[in-house]
Amino acid sequence: MRCSMCGHESPAGSSFCLNCGSSLAPALAPTQLPPQGLPAMVVCGTCRGENPPGMKFCRNCGSALAPAAAGGRPAMAAPMPGPPGPMPAAMAALGGPMPGMPSGPIGGFPSAPPAGPGYGPVGGMPGLAMEPEPSGARVAQGSTIACPRCGTQTPLGFAFCQQCGLNLQGIVPTEAASSARPRGPVAVAPLAGRSDGPIDPHAGTIAQDEVSSGAAAAARAGAALRPHTGPGWGTAVLVNRDGSDGQRYTLSGEYVVVGRAGADIAFDDDRFLARQHARLERGGDGVVRVHPIDALNGVFRKADAPIDLVDGTTLLVGREVLRFERIDPEEVKGFPLVRHGVALFGSPPREPWGRFVQLVPSGGYRDIRHLVGEEIVLGREEGDLVFRDDAFLSRRHAAVTWDGKRAQITDLGSSNGTFVRLIGPTVLRHGDHVRMGDQLLRVELGR
Known part of the structure; x- marks a missing residue:
């Protein structure tokens, strides 16, 4: 096989030139256009595998696929100008993940697809919104695999989920009875805010939410899981690292929970805090106590x-x-x-x-x-x-x-x-300092 870039002869069956590394297959074998009336196949820029139209990830290697061209031609890898680098130019042009690596976000929510032809909008309904398929291209029930991350039904034989890119090898195919009701993601609304569902006190202490700052972080830090009624009986003052006073949190109601997402006083970015780390409460005798909830890092x-x-x-x-x-x-x-x-x-x-x-x-x-x-x-x-x-x-x-x-x-x-x-519920006095995770709070009572 002669390289079109440098003219070097490489052994038959070689995918890349042994002299300059240029791709041999695309240059020698132009892509055949599909017959009139049939949908064009999408060529993966990483492994050169063909995929049905509308697919977002290659069913062979899991790499992200480029949108189909407007004229109905399949998306092909861009030619490599000059001597190629250590990685095919198609992979760099696509900006997708390495082969075999899932490209879905952490946390279980599907990310919003990029704009362009070949991608349908993702709504609040479960499953993946795709372009209409021909009637002959539909897969019978019982021959699909339900993605455990996003719930999308993927045809049997695909190595990766077509919605989030999760590796599906080793997952049992969906039965016919259960394939009619795939487990879809929660409505899109939770992506913009935080869920107020019940909190597991034994949840992990490693933060999985994206780090945020500014007014959004301050708003979430003071978000309450439940409404507080009655007058405030104290204030928790966040002490900054330089010793100055930071944000102030009003203590009211029967108790106030300190922790991560969903707590009354929430520090989402503190990976040393549990979701429910400690509880500040005032008893019927008017005495304020701190109750440690997390048994891993505790309260100091x-x-x-x-x-x-x-x-x-x-x-x-x-x-x-x-x-x-x-x-x-x-x-x-x-x-x-x-x-x-x-x-x-x-x-x-x-x-x-x-x-x-x-x-x-x-x-x-x-x-x-x-x-x-x-x-x-x-x-x-x-x-x-x-x-x-x-x-x-x-x-x-x-x-x-x-x-x-x-x-x-x-x-x-x-x-x-x-x-x-602390090893148990402890009485707090005015001016006491308590350390929870990486946060230092000063408790002021009667204010």
């Missing part, structure tokens, strides 16, 4: 006074998440190992009364620091436990004391404070 309260440390207490100092553990009496005094009458030589024995376990995002541990003595200081530059790479720690941040019976932690006037994770 700023320690404005010495706090007793019990076994399992989790602390947040700077960016370090530390879990306090008491040491069992049998671990305090270690006896030297003797083998064949020889005692093992090692570091001098000490008698720790507790330890800090450093928790990492993977769920594992990093360092374990044993606590020895009556006072242990944590800081960035000075102290017994120093974290020099933590810019959120103060020079001398907090101190842990031990009187022989109980351990306490006291903040040493640090800039960012010392936080203790």
Whole structure:
């Protein structure tokens, strides 16, 4: 096969020139026009496979297809000017995904199709709005596959969904009884706003919504799932990273839920928050409490006074998440190992009364620091436990004391404070700071 670009002879059956990489098949085999009256096939620019008209994705490789030409001719790959690059020019012209990769959006909603011939408008009805097909091109019931993402019925034998591009290999075909009622997407309206359906408190904490900013984000942040009635009994003030006051949220009704999408106070972009993370409520006695709902990241309260440390207490100092553990009496005094009458030589024995376990995002541990003595200081530059790479720690941040019976932690006037994770409903006072996910809120009562 002779290349029309450089004249090099390539072995028979080659798709690309072995010398310059130019495509050989399109140049040697021009596309045959369909007989008069029959719909033109659409040629995939990636694999050169033919597809019926109206298809949005190639049924062989899943790549996006170009719209059919106005004159009824099939869409063909544009010729490659000059020496080609490492990728066929047709793929770059189409701007579609790589072969085998679905092009549908994350979240389960089909994206709006691009304007142009060959694409029908997507309405609120389930299924895909396509151009009318000839009567002979319709597929009988029981020979289609329902896409688990968008619900579109795709003919059997297609490797990818023709609506959203999802890989359909391995999915059981739709039965005749069920194919008449395909599961379609929800009405298009939720794409513009957020659904107010019931909230699962055990939903994942990784945000899947698109990041937004400006007035739209502020409007969603204050959107309430349920109407609040009655006068407000407090205000939650968002503390910015520079320490200044940010947005203010009125606390009213029986309770206010803090979380992600759908919560009364919503921070959609915080992937450390659950959909229902915590609840601020005022009881019949007029006392305001915070109820942690999420068991993964929990709720932390700023320690404005010495706090007793019990076994399992989790602390947040700077960016370090530390879990306090008491040491069992049998671990305090270690006896030297003797083998064949020889005692093992090692570091001098000490008698720790507790330890800090450093928790990492993977769920594992990093360092374990044993606590020895009556006072242990944590800081960035000075102290017994120093974290020099933590810019959120103060020079001398907090101190842990031990009187022989109980351990306490006291903040040493640090800039960012010392936080203790709550293990249950906790009473809040005016001016208390609570940290939920990556958000710091100051609670003001009676305002």
